Amino acid sequence: MTDSSPASSLIVGGAASSPRAPLPTLPPLALYIHIPWCVRKCPYCDFNSHTASPELPEQEYVDALLADLDQDLHAVYGRELSSIFFGGGTPSLFSAEALGRLLEGVEQRIPFAHDIEITLEANPGTFEQEKFVAYRKLGINRLSIGIQSFQQEKLKALGRIHNGDEAVRAADMARQAGFDNFNLDLMHGLPDQSLDDALSDLRQAIELKPTHISWYQLTLEPNTVFWNQPPVLPEDDTLWDIQEAGQALLAEHGYAQYEVSAYAQPGRPARHNLNYWSFGDFIGIGAGAHGKLSHPDGRIVRTWKTRLPKDYLNPAKNFQAGEKALTNDEMPFEFLMNALRLTAGVESRLYPERTGMPLESLEEQRREAEQSGLLQVEPSRLAATERGQLFLNDLLQSFLS
Template sequence: MTPPLALYIHLPWCRRKCPYCDFNSYPAPAAIPEARYLAALFADLDADCAFLINHRPLSPLQSIFIGGGTPNLFSPAAIAQLLNGIRQRLPCSAAIEITLEMNPGASVMAQLPAYLAAGVTRLSFGGQSFSIRSLKQLGRIHRPRHVLAAVRAAQAAGCRQINVDLMYGLPLQTLAAARADVERLLDLSPSHVSYYQLTLEPNTPFAQSPPPLPAADVSADMGEQGQQLLAAAGLQRYEISAYSRKEAQCRHNLNYWTFGDYLGIGAGAHGKLSTVSGGQVARVIRLAKWPQPTAYLAAHQSGHSQIAHQRELSAADLTLEFALNALRLTAGVDVTLFQQRTGLAAEHLSAARAGAQAAGLLDGGAAGRLVATARGLECLNDLLQHFDLS
């Protein structure tokens, strides 16, 4: 069975790099080279489409996710040109989900109708907190009022699929302050919330000079408190850090978590493509593009490949990567999906499943399914060790 297909587009520039962020993003130049970058994206996509056609049947795109960086640094006209160019190159589902990440700010509200008119169907706002102190500590350039105004403007413009990112375990944050953040977010009635703990990622300013974070047990209480508040408001947890109202789950991310295929274009973007033979997955290939925008643009201008790395996944790689994604879902997945998306027999998982079940990290009563227990979700790294066959 041919896996579904999605497209990720990376727009790598931000106004300012946040000290906790380890994403492939860079401070924006005085003038973003929109035209040059769009040309590079289209060349990148053309090459990926040729690669795609040689490896698997062409199926309609189910979702497009424009991430960054801060994608709304690109004008609505540029986003419209980008989406039109994609439609000219690839078939798209009639019900395609198209997400645009946005940083809340004073200039955002006026642009929202134009982004939606360009074809965007889902907006994702990087709110992170409703505390002015916390936002300053995180290096964010917006203020709480900007998040409130942006979400309300999106709703007024007719957008019904709206995600807001919210973090907890912030520097000097108390349990009461974390609760106030969630309650203020819920006043906006978003359809989707990404609620996750601040972590100190390697090679970031926060890792090199750690801020005073809450104790581990306090952060755990914040996470549990947030889950309860979100559930009481009708936002069900369907992935470790994702909560949504009915039928508002992020289909693009679900494709990642169910090990679907996706193209990745733009500086530092990653893709996953399956070679399909006789209706079955035979091989799975990962591709990564040049991460530095200057190198990515230079590759295009010189006519060289924009692919920095390409590799075929081994059976051990496939087992671990499938588990790493699928076991994030609270409902888990059918074991048959492992066979369909990796081309490996279900027996390949037998030892890993038995070990994880014995450790209380995988539900032994979910016949024919891979489902993490509550403890498994909270200790995902421990659970994944059982699926590491390397």
């Protein structure tokens, strides 16, 4: 499972030989912390999440997370953390005491940027809301609240355990707890959902005045209940109408789309996600967490951790399940599958800075994508056209070696 050999010296598509240059500067560094337990597994969820027992192993898991981080410190190279993201599962099932000990341990190992963004995923249930004040006191300064819908029949179909009233209260309580920056997670294209249903959910979310809204279409993923027992989803024409009308509504209320499914008020995009989409570095700790780390010599290595919580907590097993050094042939796709999700794309100079590869190595594929109308003809930027955003998979295929 492990491939840590030096990157190939061939540039994309077997073009002329060109060694990858050492990176002029290392990219920003973030930390992703995976807490894999939730109250109940939702039928659409394909994340590494597991139904929690009555007593969570908080102490043991925090110890394991810090030991896991210790093994990744060799790749930090004196950098500071620009952001931390607690994902899951439902990280807000953990007590403030446990998360506080974890954050303290992280900061002892890696310095925090003075303006670090620390995000915690939370559910709208009353149990989690009662902890919001304590989380804010720890230095957590951003919440991402998993609403999905405000309508009871839709929440029931999705297997969610909160109701619409709790969802509304969660946003209010987040603000009262001192969170002036929070995201609401909302789905569309739900079972039997009409255009009016979808816009009603969106209007309710906007009324709560979050700084950020993640609004994305329900998809049926393998290894989920919905994949094996698919619900009746809206027709394609309805899905298209929802997408168009929803984007217009969000724009009307000052939420700018900056990524395929992310909308933010001015100055409020998720810094952690922006780092991810612009090919920044991130350490991933926790059961099943993934990471991506750049090294001064030009190596870029993706890592993944042991997936099952019982194995992750087993001292006889390694935290890291595998790693892979990216080859030159893989670099264009790896970089662009993230960068082209951003509606504005990225500056072209970022490609050589973050990959060590010459921008000229993209020239042939770039020209073809521009001629097909999927990539903007803009020398200083790598950005999809509106059509390219709609057919992003087709655009990315252009850059596969």
